Amino acid sequence: MNDRPQANGTDTGGSGPARDRLLGIYLNDHLAGAAAVTDRARSLAAALSETPSGPALHALARESAEDRGSLLGIMRALGVPVRRHKLALGRTAERLGRLKSNGRLVSRSPLTSLVELEALRLGVLATSDAWRTLRRLAETDGRLDARLLDGLLARAERRQAELEELCRRQVTETFARA
Numbered sequence: 001m002n003d004r005p006q007a008n009g010t011d012t013g014g015s016g017p018a019r020d021r022l023l024g025i026y027l028n029d030h031l032a033g034a035a036a037v038t039d040r041a042r043s044l045a046a047a048l049s050e051t052p053s054g055p056a057l058h059a060l061a062r063e064s065a066e067d068r069g070s071l072l073g074i075m076r077a078l079g080v081p082v083r084r085h086k087l088a089l090g091r092t093a094e095r096l097g098r099l100k101s102n103g104r105l106v107s108r109s110p111l112t113s114l115v116e117l118e119a120l121r122l123g124v125l126a127t128s129d130a131w132r133t134l135r136r137l138a139e140t141d142g143r144l145d146a147r148l149l150d151g152l153l154a155r156a157e158r159r160q161a162e163l164e165e166l167c168r169r170q171v172t173e174t175f176a177r178a
Contacts (some may be wrong), residue, residue, distance in 0.1 A: 020078070023137075027075050028083040030130040034068040037123035044116045047108060053166050060120070060159060067127055070152055074134065077143050110174040117170050121163045128156040 041064045045057035075082065131153040138144035 020080075023078065024080040024083075026133070027071065027078070027080050027130075030126065031068070031071055031075070031082065033123060033126050034064065034071055037120065037127065038064040038068055040116060040120055040123065044113065044120065048113060053169065056162055056166060060162070063155060063159065064123075064127075067152065067156070070148070071130070074144065077145075078141075114167065114170045114174045117163060117167045121160065121167060124156055124159050124163060128153060128160065131156055 038061065041057065041061035045054065045061045048054050048057055072082070131149050134144055135146060135149040135153060138146040138149055
């Protein structure tokens, strides 16, 4: 099978240097996203630690950090180097995202928690997609542990359901105060 990119810029699939290069880009993008999700989850858990959502958010932050560690382990197993500039860009984007206006300049708005929960849902969805993609690749790449990926995917899907419930509660709380 030909592993070189085609003239139109698409990859022909299979294995080899072109596939590994694309996989490296893909995994580094997800690593940057994982760092941003972990930072956002920690920030939100701290902000809502005294609320009924606090324990679930602390667990989410811990599990997000564990996922990031799992992704780093997978990257090591695949021989994919970490691109530090992508991590820095992801963290910068996450911090800039905190500057959004939610109706208040100095204090935390009730809308902030809702928007941040929605952002976390998107991050966990992206994590699920990454695990799902890697799980498909595990069918033909012995460097990937299919059982580990199944567990990571199941946990991400559980977290999506938890975040959906937290968002429902936050919608009620946010707009009941308005």
